[in-house]
Amino acid sequence: MQGWSDKRIAVCGSGMAGLAAAVTAAERGARVVVFEKAPGIGGTTAMSSGLVWTFADIGELMDAIPDGNPALQAVVFNTVDEGRDWLAACGVEMGPEESLIGHGRGRTLVDPRQAVEALAGRLRELGGTIELDTALEELRTDGGRVIGLRVGDGTSRHTMAADAVVLATGGFQGNPELVTRYIVPSTDNLYLRANPWSSGDGLLSALAVGGAATPGMDTFYGHPMLAPPASFSDKDFLNVTQWQGASCVALNLLGRRFVDESTGTGGEVLNQELARQPKGRGFYVLDSRTAGMDLMGGFVNARVILERAQKYHGVVLQADTLEELCQRMQEHGVPGGGAERTLNEYNRAIAAGEGASLSPQRLRKPFPVTVPPFFAVSVKASITLTMGGIAVDEQMRVVRRSGATSLLAQSLSDPSLLREPVVEGLYAAGCDVGNINHRNYMGSLSVALTTGRRAGAAAAGPGPDEGAERR
Ligand SMILES: Cc1cc2nc3c(=O)[nH]c(=O)nc-3n(C[C@H](O)[C@H](O)[C@H](O)COP(=O)(O)OP(=O)(O)OC[C@H]3O[C@@H](n4cnc5c(N)ncnc54)[C@H](O)[C@@H]3O)c2cc1C
Structure with missing residues (x-):
């Protein structure tokens, strides 16, 4: 059933989402051109650890991320296994199926760079092309339908007519103006922990032609990294x-706890709250037990992280008493008395089994900080990907703002009033799509893979046997 599509398709972005869309469309016969803003392919996908994971249980997923779009979450959950098999069939070297972090399962790309090269090779075999150093600048429309795009390299530009355009530009975390508008008052509070090219071009282009943005525009994923002067x-x-983060006590520069450190799947909630603290910075406090723990199902050991921190010239303080540790933090701007009060109060509540009475609470990983030596490492928040973005339907068609009912969570007493008209000819995938992850995290490569494949298939159009299913 391969090769029926006669569509001409432009894909913007060559990370997992863009390449999955491009290869899927090309497998169906579409003529595909990928435009990539950077001088090389791969985006953040190529920088990643390569773990293509999501929750093992759909109920647990929906409980963990109740504010995300359940229909899109189900697309990811239901198609990720076949997506991983499809990657392997495309020549991507995949590790074995594994369980992880207590709630998820996945397979790892043995080498993320090999993965994107394999997908690009497959695309070229199918007749597709990739234009590097060429960025989406503007979508072209006629009567509200997307009919092509203008791309450029900063100095020269050209247009391409297309039956469909797939936006897979990787989110807006690299755009200071958008990050300040939606996420934190000052971008000084964040490191960029992602490729430097994803600056919201997909989102801005979609909005400019009438596309809708999702809820959760202020939510994002990242991990605290070593604060300056680490280099x-x-x-x-x-x-x-x-x-x-989830095993330690996190203090802001005022010496106070500011979040339940154990919330979320991998420190993403702690990171979002840290970004909203003074300077986006704080200290992780550990004792000798938590500083020796295996983390994330053995992915990494806390002792190794501390050793690396010293190697990168991060601030790592060590002391034999909490009092001394807090005095040393004071040299780095944290009021020592306040920090000591916070830690003593935390230890008292944890010892009494009353983590829930703390403010903020500590509901999981109730580890006290009592066994010397004690450590404090200086951390700063980062942003890897934006969780809000372009609104799409289950075929990854961009939802048109005008004519749509509000996308905010609400009770619609009459479901027949629900309206999600689309911008014809426009699709989105990966981190450009909003509200799959929402504050809590269910994986990103899995999202890029599944939404990319879905967008590519939908852009190529229904096959002879798929018409009814797809409409
Ligand atoms: C250190 C690290 C480790 C990670 N590990 C994991 C992991 O193990 N598991 C996991 O699920 N996630 C992980 N992630 C996150 C994950 O890698 C990304 O969120 C995911 O790869 C995003 O895929 P994408 O295709 O949406 O975006 P990207 O891979 O970033 O691709 C977007 C592409 O679009 C291009 N682009 C931008 N603007 C334009 C434009 N105007 N025109 C054309 N092209 C444009 C960019 O240059 C880029 O190449 C990790 C991230 C980091 C930084």
Whole structure:
């Protein structure tokens, strides 16, 4: 059933979402051109740890991310297994199926760069092309329908007519104006922990032609990394990421706890709250037990993280008493008395089994900080991907704002009033799509893979046997 589509399709972005869309459309016979803003392919996908995971149980997923779009979450959950098999069939080297972090399962791309090269190779075999250093600048429309796009390299530009355009530009985390508008009052509070090219071009283009934005525009994913004066580059992101947040006590620069450190699946909630604290910075406090723990199902050990922190010239304080540790934090701007009060209050509540009485609460991983030596590591929030973005339907068609009912959660007493008209010819995938992840995290490569494949298939149009199913 391959090769029926006669569509000409432009895909913007060559990360997992864009390449999955492009190859899927090309497998169906569509003539596909991928435009990539950077000088090379792969985006953040190529920088990642490669774990294509999501929750193992759909009920647990929906409980963990109740404010996300359940229909889109179900698309990811229901199609991720076949997506991973499809990657392997495309020549992507995949590790075995594994369970992880207590709630998820997935398979790892053995080498994320090999993965994007394999997908690009498959696209070229199918007749598709990739234009590097060429960015989406503007969508072209006729009568409300997208009929092509204008792309450019900063100095020259050209237009392409297309039956469909897929936006897969990787989110808006690299755009200071959008980050300030939606997420934090000051971008000084955040490191960018992602490729430097994803600056919201997909979102802005979609909005400009009448597309709708989702709820959750202020939510995002990232991990605290070593605060200055630590020095590192994007090649070191994994080495300076402070994965131990859920096991420690996190203090802001006022010496106060500000979040239940154990919330979420991997420190993403802690990171979002840290970004909203003074300077987006704080200290992780650990004792000798928590500083020796295996984390994330053995993915990394807390002791190794502390050793690496010293190597990258991060601030890592060590002391034999909490009092001394807090005095040392005071040298770094944290009121020592306040920090000590916070830690003593935390220890008292945890010892009494009353983590729920703390404010903020501590509901999981109730580890006290009582066994010397004690450690404090200086951390700063980061942003890897934006969770809000372009509103799409289950075929990844961009929802048209005018004519649509509000996308905010509400009780619609008459379901027949629900309206989600679409911008004809326009699709979105990966981090450009909003409200799958929402504050809590269910994976991103899985989202990019599944929404990319869905967008590519929908843009190519229904096959001979698929008409009824797809409409
Ligand atoms: C250190 C690190 C580890 C990670 N590990 C994991 C992990 O193990 N599991 C997981 O699920 N997630 C992980 N992630 C997150 C995940 O890698 C990304 O969120 C995901 O790959 C995003 O895929 P995408 O296709 O949406 O975007 P990207 O892969 O970023 O691709 C977007 C592409 O669009 C291009 N682009 C931008 N603007 C334009 C434009 N105007 N025109 C054309 N092209 C444009 C960009 O240059 C980029 O190449 C990790 C991230 C980091 C930084």
